[in-house]
Amino acid sequence: MVTIAIIGRPNVGKSTLFNRLVGKRLALVDDRPGVTRDRRPGDAHLLDIAFEVMDTAGLEEAGAETLEGRMRAQTEEAISSADLCLFMIDVKSGLTPADLTFAELLRRKAAKVILVANKAEARGSDAGYFDSYSLGLGDPVAISAEHGEGMGDLRDALVEALGRAAFRVKKTRREIQAERETGIALPEGTDPEDPDVEEVIPPYDATKPLRIAIVGRPNAGKSTLVNRYLGEDRLLTGPEAGITRDSISVEWEWRGRRVKMFDTAGLRRKARVQEKLEKLSVADALRAIKFAEVVVIVLDVTIPFEKQDLSIVDLVVREGRAPVIAFNKWDLVEDRQAVLADLREKTDRLLPQARGIRAITCSGETGEGLDRLMKAVADTHELWNKRVSTAKLNQWLSRVVAHHPPPAVAGRRVTVKYMTQVKSRPPTYMISTTRPEALGTAYTRYLINKLREDFGLDGVPIRLGLRKPANPYASRKPRRS
Known part of the structure; x- marks a missing residue:
């Protein structure tokens, strides 16, 4: 499927456009710049075409070892892997030196680029719109991501750039009738005798993946764990607590089984969550727990069973999800036999509501124990689905x-x-x-x-x-x- 990445400096409206294309509020949106930090994929529809869209962190000039620099590296990876990039600018505030710098970056690294002039409905945006021609990226497509204006023009620009055949396409009733007359097979799931069908989108793979949410306190190593499973630095990691803000989903396979894993923001005690942005991140994490099948609660084995850890396990059990505990950072433990005995005793004593819960020692940094963790996930999922006559x-x-x-x-x-x-x-x-x-x-x-x-x-x-x-x-x- 075609992959389209939304690129631009911070706070130009990338996540707002992403949410509009996927048809739901998946990405966190706030007036503060730099809300998005990781690459977030989503299934998008725009009028009659469907594709995969990727929200990215705002491009910033920063050192490679800084948080902003690591965010930029994630965005550059999205640019390289996408079939087309939507370079988004804010014509209300006008061009900035950063826009000029990143336009040059896209010319060098992107396969194809469409210039998107956002906030074009605002008074005084005409000057910024006409200035955008100086970027040398062709005619800008004027839109309002917030109000949905210009979406038809954006669709036409996508089709012109890649061709309609590159997209998954909704079929009109006229097209379906033509296929019936010519004898060409209809998409799976379409009733050829149904005269009232209006449109059909060929379905995705009917085999549903196992949905796993990775949750825990900040800095427990959740993103590092997911990256190790994927075998690449797909998610932003670092020593700073609270790097992950959105619940990012990634898909992969384990022993031939499709898995959809959700990395979530760290959950702190409710009394400590004051800022609006962190409240949105926590709400996103709680939503991931609610819609997951298995929830892996990641505990930092060097400081396990903090009060918040116990609260998270209790929340997962009350939601009725299938819980598994991952004692992460096992590579930092020296006297493993003594620590293991202590963990077993505390697990039984402190978590009576999750009696018999599977708890695995592992290391996202080295990969130790990750296969055992997935085996525990699969076994717990099987029990969670068990029926007795x-x-x-x-x-x-x-x-x-x-x-x-x-x-x-x-x-x-x-x-x-x-x-x-x-x-x-x-x-x-x-x-x-x-x-x-x-x-x-x-x-x-x-x-x-x-x-x-x-x-x-x-x-x-x-x-x-x-x-x-x-x-x-x-x-x-x-x-x-």
Whole structure:
């Protein structure tokens, strides 16, 4: 698929255009310059064409070892790998020396360039628009990324630069009718007998990847871990805490299985999160947790089990995601046997709500233990999807209740009648009982622990609901005397 990178100095509206093209607020947007730091890919649609778009950090002149310099290196990598670059300028504020410098960079490194004049709807933008011709990159395309103006002109410029055949194309009803008449096969998923179909986009690979979110406190080594899996410096890393701001997704394969991994911003205690930008980053990370299947909680093994670490694990369990702990920076540990025994004891003692959680020692810096970590992810995901037949559950329930009956309340016995699994992801069960309110949290916890023990559900959240059976006589009308 065609890849298009959005390039420009900080705060010209790159992330706003990215969000408009992908049709959702994926990238963080703020008035402060330099919000975006990593390359963020997304599936974009513009009128009748579809392509992959990449948001990038604002280009800045800085030393290679500085944070800004490492951000620039990420952007230059995007320029080299893209089929076409949208060089974005802010015509409201006019050209700057940085625009001139980076226009020269694009002429040398980019395959193709389209000059995009953003904020063209603003009063007084005409001077900046006409000045942009001096960059020598052809006719500028005037747009307003915020208001959606000029998107048709941008689409035409893309097609003119690469040709319509280079894009995935939405098919109109007329085109579909022509294909029917000529006998050319329609795209997969289209009903050739459906007269009401208006447009069709050929689907992506139907095999859904395993969705993994990488979360943890700032500077725990999350981005380094993801880079090691990918085998390249795809994500920005460094000694500074809080480098990652957006939740960046990357795709790769592990043992032939497609994986979509989300690197997220570091999660600090809520009381410490004051700035608007950090609040947006935290919200983005929480959203990644909510939509992931497996969540890898990265702990710095040199300072594990801080209060915030425990809060993150508890959050993941309450969300019903499949949790795995990665004790990162294992290469820094000297007395490994003693540290390992201490980690096991603390894991069992401090995380009772995640009893049996898989915890792997690893190093994103050296790659040690990363295959074992992915094996733990795959095993936890399998358990998270596990289903148990109703017959087995009720046989199990009879044995458990006979061995340890529910407590009597006010001299009345609580009858447990029936049990079934209502869903997986996470495993969720429902018990029918005569007095749900009287069963008690202690007995419910006992049942959950026995479920975990007897059906091998260690390390995944379990949901257990209670309900009163319906009264079969409730709908009958009383007899008249």
